[in-house]
Amino acid sequence: MRSNRLHTLLLATLLAFFSATSRNTIASDRPNVLVILVDDLGYGDLSCYGAEDMRTPHMDQLMQRGVRLNEFYANCPVCSPTRASLLSGRYPDRVGVPGVIRTHAGDNWGFLDPSAILLSELFQRNEYHTALVGKWHLGLESPNTPTERGFDTFHGFLGDMMDDYYHHQRHGHHYMRKNKEVIHPKGHATDLFAQWANSFLLEQALQEEPFLLYLAFNAPHTPIQPPKSWLHRVKAREDGISHKRASLVALIEHLDAAIGSVLQTLDRTKLSENTIVAFASDNGGQLNVGARCGPLRGGKQDMYEGGIKVPACVLWPSRISPGQTSNQRLLTMDLYPTLCEAADIEISHTIEGVSFLPMLLGKEQEWPQRDLVWMRREGNMRYQGRDYYALRRGPWKLVQNSPFMPYELYHLEKDPMEATNQAHKETKVYRELVRALQYHVQQGGKVAWQSPR
Template sequence: MNVLNLLRYLFPVFLVLIIGNQSLQAQKSQARPNVLVILVDDLGYGDLSSYGATDLKSPHIDALLKRGMKFNNFYANCPVCSPTRAALLTGRYQDMVGVPGVIRTHPQNSWGYLVPSAVTLADVFQEAGYHTGIVGKWHLGLEAPNVPNQRGFDFFRGFLGDMMDDYYHHRRHDVNYMRFNEQQVDPEGHATDLFTEWTCDFLKQQAQTEQPFFLYLAYNAPHTPIQPPADWLEKVKQREAGIDPARAKLVALIEHLDAGIGEVVKTLDETGLSENTLVIFSSDNGGQLSVGANNGDLRDGKQSMYEGGLKVPTGIVWKGHISPNVETDFMAMSMDLFPTVCEAAGIKVPAGLDSVSILPTLEGKAQTPLRKHWFFRRREGGNRYGGKTIEAVRSGDWKLLQNSPFAPLELYNLKADPLEKENLAEKNRKKFNELSTLLRAEIQRYGSVPWQKPLK
């Protein structure tokens, strides 16, 4: 066969291969994105290098945020754990799904029960054909039906409860809440390392399949107990001369966490998953001041309705869709992540949510404020709160809050007074009355939803 005939013979083969490859690449580019939500626990607004920390190094989280959009005005739904998690996973204000406070082991001190009718992100993505997984802290129920595998997650490897009493022994009140799906397990190692390892294993497995995934990675760190590995603590002490011992432990715990997230991102890159995975990083509330957290210049911290309890470091990355190294002052909150990832994945957003998608902002488009009024609330017991509530409402630049049921409501103008130093409650009664009326009406709306386990 001469060269000309050979070329005539091979041309159709080459054409098929070229067309086939173009079709495959087109399919890949149009494929639904994977979604990875990384939620850390009690990370203060000022406790990353990229958010102003000078005695702490967080190169991996900082690098991740540089891949996409960093938020300067992102808020947790609540200044404590369970309510924010409920809001994030349902797209509703936490009271509207039965989780106004912290869910705990003992019924007399547990302040929430995720209502059966609440639709979770896992439910929605599972129905859309995604493989759904959670690694880490659940904190939305300790028994059926409020366990991950019965709330839309195909895969669960982590901790059912709230805080761990020890990062190495993984118990709470001497109860082992570690699970692999619904089986009790007792692994060895620091919880942060375990959650990182399990996440990397999950990603490597998913890289071998064509099925897209939704993964919710919820670290316990840097929640108390502040228990970093000894070598990480020693490294901080050697580097930061004269650092307060309590602060050194927290810095080490956060830096250890940062390294774990670095391993997760490395796995995304090495498997090629980062090419089409939308990654969200956020915290469930502000940092706990009593253990050395840094919330920047913001007032107060975890458990508080002041800005330090609510404003959290947040970033969203999606290669090819979100421009890298961008910052925004656009305001959003935890529950708004629900419709955002649904829209990004081309999934119909369920009706009746309290949340609004921020996808236009992520894509660099102009977007009007998500809502006129923003509500924050926590129900709790104990000596500090007397079984009552603390709450806040923000409308434009104005914020009305009650940080203790035993204290009057306070009014601040956050544009003029971002550090909440001047209480204007007496000076502007018109605005005070306007916001207190809004807050009262919202609390009445919440009253329609039960938050305790149903009686049998």
């Protein structure tokens, strides 16, 4: 606790210094980039998305300061594949991550393709200082550790979930790292990640080179473990709230405060004006721990809308007008080309992501006709090592929510709750979408997804 208080005092002192000074005027005009990814945040679990028992002023403010993306989808209803898509601009099965990467080989469902060109690697080649603070979850050993995949700095957690937000272990392994060094920090992981991000921003405010900071929080993933004072505050405020729901609300409100501290550092160091900030969740909320996914069917792990539709926004104070909303349908992988275009970084290799920067800047943009595909491979007795899928074409959505279920077909414009299966009625549409999905499966099969070792 004493080290946390000293860090807070130092941070306050440095912020006071930056409030009276400006960043080095020789600094590049290229924008800084901050990507904030949160874990398992449901579409209905922010105040601005309709949560009446929750107060999330900082994430709400994020949505107001730029363009709120109302039709933004995670690339997968679980963790590792969405992260692979964010960093590669590709569908996850086309970079070797069709499922969750885990500690034990028998329960591991991905191996990030070493030849995939990650966002961090592109920005590093273009003289950005690249940093990852927080959760990695794309590999536990060489060649897939952060500092081997384009990050100059890594301060965070290699693994998937933490078994405890204060002890930071998973299956008895210590996965906290500072670059390659094993570390044993004290404190709640959400607080630590915010502190480390703030320290990085303070350092970068004195540098001439632009930065890419990927800030990936574990929260509000299980275990639902908010600091006790935050839980007490929610219970005192919300009459009749269940302990389960109060715990999740407190964990999200605690996360909101951490994000608020990072935004404050951006503002007070005067970095914010030329920093493009992208915010999203990696998948939908986990319903059995109290999450809410708004007026959508399903949640985390589901191919229904509640498992894949997530809160998201992008802001860039010097270029993007605040208070906007967009209903353009987008995927996590679209952030890759968008951020590269904002930084004037050329992409000369194949990706499936599509830049939406012109739309963000208020310009006319032609959108390619494209199908959107979701897939996941998973073990345990529920999935037994098999895949399940969804495909969206216009208003139509083909869904298989379990490997052992038949495909279902929904017209989302008429049936947003996915209540009326049209598979036996709209047979022509059904067959066309199944054929399109089969092609995607064939392409994904070209990429290895297990380590050759």
